Amino acid sequence: MEMPLFVPTHSLDLDAPSVPSSFAILADSIPVMIWKTDQQGKRIFFNEAWLSFTGRSLQEECGDGWISDIHPDDVEQYLFTYRLALQHQQPFHAEYRLHHHSGAYRWVFVTGKPQYHSNQYTGYVGSTIDITDRKQTEERLESYKQRLEIAQYAGGIGTLEWNLNTNQIWCSEEQLHLFGLHPQLFSGKFEQIEQIILPSDHRLFIETINRDCATHKDCDIEYRILHKDTTLRWIKTQGKFFYTRRGEPLRFIGISYDITKQKQTEQMLRFKAESNRILSHSFRYKKTLRELAKTTVTSIADWCSIDMIHDDGSTDYVALAHADKHKVAIVNRFRKVRHHLFEQDSETAKDLRQGKTLFFPLVTEQFLQHHVADHSRLRFLQRLNLTSLLIVPIQIKGHTIGTISLATTDTHQRFDEQSVEITQQFASSVALAIENATLYEELSAQKERLQNVVANVSGVVWEGEGELGKEHTTFVSPFAKRMVGFELDEWYAHEGFWLRLVHPEDTTRVVGYIHSLFTKRTHGIFSYRWITKKGKIIWIQSYVSALRNEEGERIGIRFVNVDITGRMEIERRKDDFISMASHELKTPLTSIKVFNEVLLQLPELTKNKQTRTYLLHMDRQIDHLTTLVRELLDVTKIQAGKLQLNKSDFSLHNLAKETIDVLQTTTQHHHMRLVDHAHIHIYADRDRIGQVLTNLISNAIKYSPESEIIQISIEKDEKYVHISVKDKGIGIAPEHIDKIFDRFYRVFDATDQTFPGLGIGLYISLGIIKRHKGTIDVRSTYGKGSTFRVTLPL
Amino acid sequence: MATILVIDDDPTIVEAMRAALEIQHYTVIGTVDADMAPQLAHTYHPHLILLDYLLSGSNGTTVIEGLKKDPLTAKIPLILLSAHPKAREEAKRMGATAFIPKPFDLSLLYTMIRKYT
Structure with a gap:
């Protein structure tokens, strides 16, 4: 280091051994410490600057006194340099610590030069300057440098400088460590680095560098290198190209660090996201698994095989993937003749069945020989050149249904705990997906079946959401087009489309009915009319229910509507036929009845007792036939809900009495007893109530052939009147009691007693009483008789 | 007698009614032709008319x-x-004096005739 010398060699008069006063004056006036020796090297002069620095007098310093100012640690070294220089009359310079008057030592820089006067050596003149501040800065710099190195080492940051002309490359120790290169074995040639880059990354690496260099861009590149120990590292290098003034590339300076862990995590996360995406997208699980295998080989492994293992150990090789198709073909060829992924009864198979994960971070030759007994299988596996192997069972409800096998080969990547964890999670997701897919397949099959059913139903199945009458259609079955003519699109396009179809006369009733259903939180069937696109009126029977959300709130409505126009027509024709038929039957009955009764009035006939009896029989049979015809008509009416009442106020007593009087004439065995306390009047259809009484009493007569008394009682309470008909006849067996009011139901007695009749009497009676908002109940003890009780509101 | x-419209019924009424000493004018009714009524001044309500026409x-x-x-x-x-309601609506459903007991017919003659 060149220091400015304030003492030019020849400009001063330094000829005398004693220091001339001119020199002393000059030396004292400058801030640099100046000293002078005699020919023997003895210090003979120190300027003011020196003396004020050390705080000592000229007498104290001259001679060897100044030596005691030197730091004890520096004395030896300095004096060696000083004396050696003096001995050879050479200039010298040195740094040492000098005692300051404050008590501290300060770093000084000293230069000394031999002086000549007329070629005669006269002694040394020296200057000493305080360099403590500079020294400290230097020290600080040094410690920074050290710290940076430490930091780079700790941070795994390597630095490199690459001369693009010579292709020489300089690497920091850490950089070489990153590259897995021994400092002593590094040639400093770029080619050596090229060799360790993973072949599959090499092209991209070179291309990127060339491109960035050509375009004067900062370089940022990620690549894989293969260490000697076959471990794979991801390295990231960032740096800058430097160019000559003419723009020719000169060198590259950059830093590098290891991003293997980060890269693996990224890969894992990407894989996880991708696999989840695939799993959630498809329900066709085999296809899904093949896709998953492909994803796996582009991220976390070189090989991926997903296989379903049956209970007998045979394997369904579902998915196999490797980046290289040829390799896949080789494995598939091997698998064609091997129906088991694992050797039967091997430890491997057992472990997997028990749900254990098999994890082999490093697959060695010994490993294979130890684990694989089958010779051809072993040879096959040897050929695969596996680095790392991971087999995770796919389990559903604790039962192993398959495996996911991952392996690395070419990339030499080794699986670690994180890979195991990820793969296990992956296996659970796959298991879930398979389970879902199986369920979905079942569901789809069912859905398809249901859709076919719905499509083939000759009715409109419709669902809509929204306010009543303003629903938007969410589903309408294809038959709607055939039934009402409108395109299905129109159903979807208009709110409350179904209501538009309803016949204007029925709208209020329909809406009211549905409202009442929803209020009662029930569903129901009712009929109304629709007008088709062509304007035709059709009768539909509608099954209506509410669509509710999970909270039970009504969100819409569902209809199953069937065209019953045809049925309605048949029904109408049946009604017409029955009324016509009964009319047609009644007309001849009327004349027969009249003629018969006229005959009964002819004395010449009735005087013959036998003739009279026969005529009376005929009369009763005509009446019976009349009753049957009327009952048939009544059944039709009741069924159609068309039974009309002709209400009037009348005395129940009188009605009962009249009925009893008439019926009493039909039997000689029975005695009918009327029990009533007051003349009770009701407002009802007299003929119809009479018909019920007749029916009940006739039944009592019919079913009590052995008994005498039939009791008819009439009672009332505050709200109701009760009419009971009690007999002591055969009674009704418990198994029949619920059915006797059914239409055409007839009791066939166990004693093989049969009773004539159509089995419609009680059905009609119940129909009539129901129309009066009353009830009929029966109490009966088998073998002891029955009591029928009619209850009518007052 | 009345x-x-x-x-x-059924001649047998007319015949039967004639027998039933004549034996009770009523004078019977019978017809199967409804259109003849006003003319016969004008000619014979009956005390009572028994009319079959024909719904077919x-x-x-x-x-x-x-x-x-x-x-x-x-x-x-x-x-x-x-x-x-349906004839009962019709009878009421048309202002008939009484209604007797067919077939009937002669006793009912006789009671009714006695009541209204």
């Missing part, structure tokens, strides 16, 4: 309307007889 006009209704409109026949009691279930 004269009764019997109108029924509109004769019943027309006959009743005609008889009711005609001051000479308007006051003659008219008993409607029918096998048709």
Whole structure:
């Protein structure tokens, strides 16, 4: 280091051994410490600057006194340099610590030069300057440098400088460590680095560098290198190209660090996201698994095989993937003749069945020989050149249904705990997906079946959401087009489309009915009319229910509507036929009845007792036939809900009495007893109530052939009147009691007693009483008789 | 005894009614032609008319309307007889004196005739 010398060699008069006063004056006036020796090297002069620095007098310093100012640690070294220089009359310079008057030592820089006067050596003149501040800065710099190195080492940051002309490359120790290169074995040639880059990354690496260099861009590149120990590292290098003034590339300076862990995590996360995406997208699980295998080989492994293992150990090789198709073909060829992924009864198979994960971070030759007994299988596996192997069972409800096998080969990547964890999670997701897919397949099959059913139903199945009458259609079955003519699109396009179809006369009733259903939180069937696109009126029977959300709130409505126009027509024709038929039957009955009764009035006939009896029989049979015809008509009416009442106020007593009087004439065995306390009047259809009484009493007569008394009682309470008909006849067996009011139901007695009749009497009676908002109940003890009780509101 | 006009499209019924009424000493004018009803009513001044309500044609209704409109026949009691279930209401609506569903007991017919003659 060149220091400015304030003492030019020849400009001063330094000829005398004693220091001339001119020199002393000059030396004292400058801030640099100046000293002078005699020919023997003895210090003979120190300027003011020196003396004020050390705080000592000229007498104290001259001679060897100044030596005691030197730091004890520096004395030896300095004096060696000083004396050696003096001995050879050479200039010298040195740094040492000098005692300051404050008590501290300060770093000084000293230069000394031999002086000549007329070629005669006269002694040394020296200057000493305080360099403590500079020294400290230097020290600080040094410690920074050290710290940076430490930091780079700790941070795994390597630095490199690459001369693009010579292709020489300089690497920091850490950089070489990153590259897995021994400092002593590094040639400093770029080619050596090229060799360790993973072949599959090499092209991209070179291309990127060339491109960035050509375009004067900062370089940022990620690549894989293969260490000697076959471990794979991801390295990231960032740096800058430097160019000559003419723009020719000169060198590259950059830093590098290891991003293997980060890269693996990224890969894992990407894989996880991708696999989840695939799993959630498809329900066709085999296809899904093949896709998953492909994803796996582009991220976390070189090989991926997903296989379903049956209970007998045979394997369904579902998915196999490797980046290289040829390799896949080789494995598939091997698998064609091997129906088991694992050797039967091997430890491997057992472990997997028990749900254990098999994890082999490093697959060695010994490993294979130890684990694989089958010779051809072993040879096959040897050929695969596996680095790392991971087999995770796919389990559903604790039962192993398959495996996911991952392996690395070419990339030499080794699986670690994180890979195991990820793969296990992956296996659970796959298991879930398979389970879902199986369920979905079942569901789809069912859905398809249901859709076919719905499509083939000759009715409109419709669902809509929204306010009543303003629903938007969410589903309408294809038959709607055939039934009402409108395109299905129109159903979807208009709110409350179904209501538009309803016949204007029925709208209020329909809406009211549905409202009442929803209020009662029930569903129901009712009929109304629709007008088709062509304007035709059709009768539909509608099954209506509410669509509710999970909270039970009504969100819409569902209809199953069937065209019953045809049925309605048949029904109408049946009604017409029955009324016509009964009319047609009644007309001849009327004349027969009249003629018969006229005959009964002819004395010449009735005087013959036998003739009279026969005529009376005929009369009763005509009446019976009349009753049957009327009952048939009544059944039709009741069924159609068309039974009309002709209400009037009348005395129940009188009605009962009249009925009893008439019926009493039909039997000689029975005695009918009327029990009533007051003349009770009701407002009802007299003929119809009479018909019920007749029916009940006739039944009592019919079913009590052995008994005498039939009791008819009439009672009332505050709200109701009760009419009971009690007999002591055969009674009704418990198994029949619920059915006797059914239409055409007839009791066939166990004693093989049969009773004539159509089995419609009680059905009609119940129909009539129901129309009066009353009830009929029966109490009966088998073998002891029955009591029928009619209850009518007052 | 009273004269009764019997109108029924079924000649057997007319015949039967004639037998039933004549044996009870009524004078019976019978016809199967409803259109003849006003003319017969004018000619014989019956005390009562027994009319079959024919729903197959509109004769019943027309006959009743005609008889009711005609001051000479308007006051003659008219008993409607029918096998048709709807006839009872019709009878009421048309202003018939009484209604007897077919078939019937002669005793009921006799009671009714006695009541309105």
